Amino acid sequence: MTTLLDGVDAVLFDLDGVVYAGPAAIPHAVESIAAIAQPVLYLTNNASRTDAQVAAHLSELGIATTPEQVVTSPQAAMPLIAKHAKPGDPILVVGGDGITVELEARGYRVVRTAAEHPVAVIQGFAPHVGWKDLAEATYALHTGIPWVATNMDWTIPQAGGIAPGNGTLVSAVHTAVGRMPEVAGKPEVPIFTAAMERVGAATAIMVGDRLDTDIRGANRAGIPSVLVLTGIDQARTVLTAIAEDRPTHVIADLRELHTDYPETRETFERSTGATYAEAGRAAVRRLGAELTLVRAGEGADTLRAALHLVASSEFGPAAMRIDPALLA
Ligand SMILES: [Mg+2]
Known part of the structure; x- marks a missing residue:
C-alpha cells in the first residue's frame, strides 16, 4: 500500500x-x-488572529496544537520586513494583534501614523481597519518606503456573510499610491x-x-x-x-x-485513438479534445482519472469538451 x-x-x-x-x-x-x-x-x-489564538481554537476542536504549529501570514511577512528594517525601527501597521505581536516580539516599534516616520508599512486584515488607517498608510507610502501585505485574499468569511478581505483593502491603497506591495501569504x-x-x-x-x-x-x-x-x-x-x-x-x-493511493493507469487504444485513465474502479476516456466518463468510481477516483487526462492533454482546459457527468 x-x-x-x-x-x-x-x-x-x-x-x-x-x-x-x-x-x-x-x-x-x-x-x-x-x-x-x-x-x-x-x-x-488570516492576519487578525495570533498563532496562540489559532492553536487554542484547534485544541478546542480536539486537535492538540501548540502555537509553534501555526504559521500565520504576519509571521511569514517578518523576513520581508527584516530586509528593510532593524529592531527599534518604527513600522506603520494597518491591522491588528496578529501583526503587532510579531513585530513587537522582534523589537520593532508599532506606529499608526505617517507623522511618526515609519521605515516600512505592513498591511493585514483586522475588523477595525478603517479609512483613516488606509489614509495614513497612503501618506507614508508616498515617501517611497517599502510596503508588505500579509495576504491578498479578496474576501473573508464573517458571521454575517462574505466581507471585503485584505486584498480589497490593499487595492484601495494601491489605487492611491500607484504601486503594489510584496505579499507574504498564500x-x-x-x-x-x-x-x-x-x-x-x-x-x-x-x-x-x-x-x-x-x-x-x-x-x-x-x-x-x-x-x-x-x-x-x-x-x-x-x-x-x-x-x-x-x-x-x-x-x-x-x-x-492514510489509505492506499494507487497510481492512475493510462492506456492508449490503437484502434480508436482514445486514451483511457483508470483510478480504482473509475475510468475516463479522452478522444481528441473530448473527455467522457466511462465508469464512475468511489470517492475522488473519478476526478483523479479525469484530472490525469486533462493534465496530459495537448489541449488547454478551455479547449476541452468535458462530459457534464465529470463536472457534477
Ligand atoms: Mg481554505
Missing part, C-alpha cells in the same frame, strides 16, 4: 474548508490529523518557506481546499499539493483550472491521507 504521507517529512494544512468550517470541525478531520506521525503545520492567511512562497524552515522539512506536502491559494502556492513553492473536496473547489473548477492551479493529488476527505 502507498499513501500520500509516504516519504513526507512534514504535512502542511490550510484551515478553513479543510480542518473546520466556521466553528465546527470538518467530518473525519480531527482523527485523521491526530493519526499523522510527521510534524503537522497549519498555514493561515499563494506566494514566503509562508511555505517559513513553515518548512520551522521544522527543517525537505519533502512536505500541502493539503488545501482552494486552487488559487493553497494549490497555486504549493505549486509555486515546489511542494506536492493535495486538494481536499471538503471546501471551496470541486470537480468543475479542478478540471477547468489553468496548469498553475492544478493539484498534484485529489482526495474526498482527510481519511484518504
Whole structure:
C-alpha cells in the first residue's frame, strides 16, 4: 500500500474548508490529523488572529496544537520586513494583534501614523481597519518606503456573510499610491518557506481546499499539493483550472491521507485513438479534445482519472469538451 504521507517529512494544512468550517470541525478531520506521525503545520492567511489564538481554537476542536504549529501570514511577512528594517525601527501597521505581536516580539516599534516616520508599512486584515488607517498608510507610502501585505485574499468569511478581505483593502491603497506591495501569504512562497524552515522539512506536502491559494502556492513553492473536496473547489473548477492551479493529488476527505493511493493507469487504444485513465474502479476516456466518463468510481477516483487526462492533454482546459457527468 502507498499513501500520500509516504516519504513526507512534514504535512502542511490550510484551515478553513479543510480542518473546520466556521466553528465546527470538518467530518473525519480531527482523527485523521491526530493519526499523522510527521510534524503537522497549519498555514493561515488570516492576519487578525495570533498563532496562540489559532492553536487554542484547534485544541478546542480536539486537535492538540501548540502555537509553534501555526504559521500565520504576519509571521511569514517578518523576513520581508527584516530586509528593510532593524529592531527599534518604527513600522506603520494597518491591522491588528496578529501583526503587532510579531513585530513587537522582534523589537520593532508599532506606529499608526505617517507623522511618526515609519521605515516600512505592513498591511493585514483586522475588523477595525478603517479609512483613516488606509489614509495614513497612503501618506507614508508616498515617501517611497517599502510596503508588505500579509495576504491578498479578496474576501473573508464573517458571521454575517462574505466581507471585503485584505486584498480589497490593499487595492484601495494601491489605487492611491500607484504601486503594489510584496505579499507574504498564500499563494506566494514566503509562508511555505517559513513553515518548512520551522521544522527543517525537505519533502512536505500541502493539503488545501482552494486552487488559487493553497494549490497555486504549493505549486509555486515546489511542494506536492493535495486538494481536499471538503471546501471551496470541486470537480468543475479542478478540471477547468489553468496548469498553475492544478493539484498534484485529489482526495474526498482527510481519511484518504492514510489509505492506499494507487497510481492512475493510462492506456492508449490503437484502434480508436482514445486514451483511457483508470483510478480504482473509475475510468475516463479522452478522444481528441473530448473527455467522457466511462465508469464512475468511489470517492475522488473519478476526478483523479479525469484530472490525469486533462493534465496530459495537448489541449488547454478551455479547449476541452468535458462530459457534464465529470463536472457534477
Ligand atoms: Mg481554505
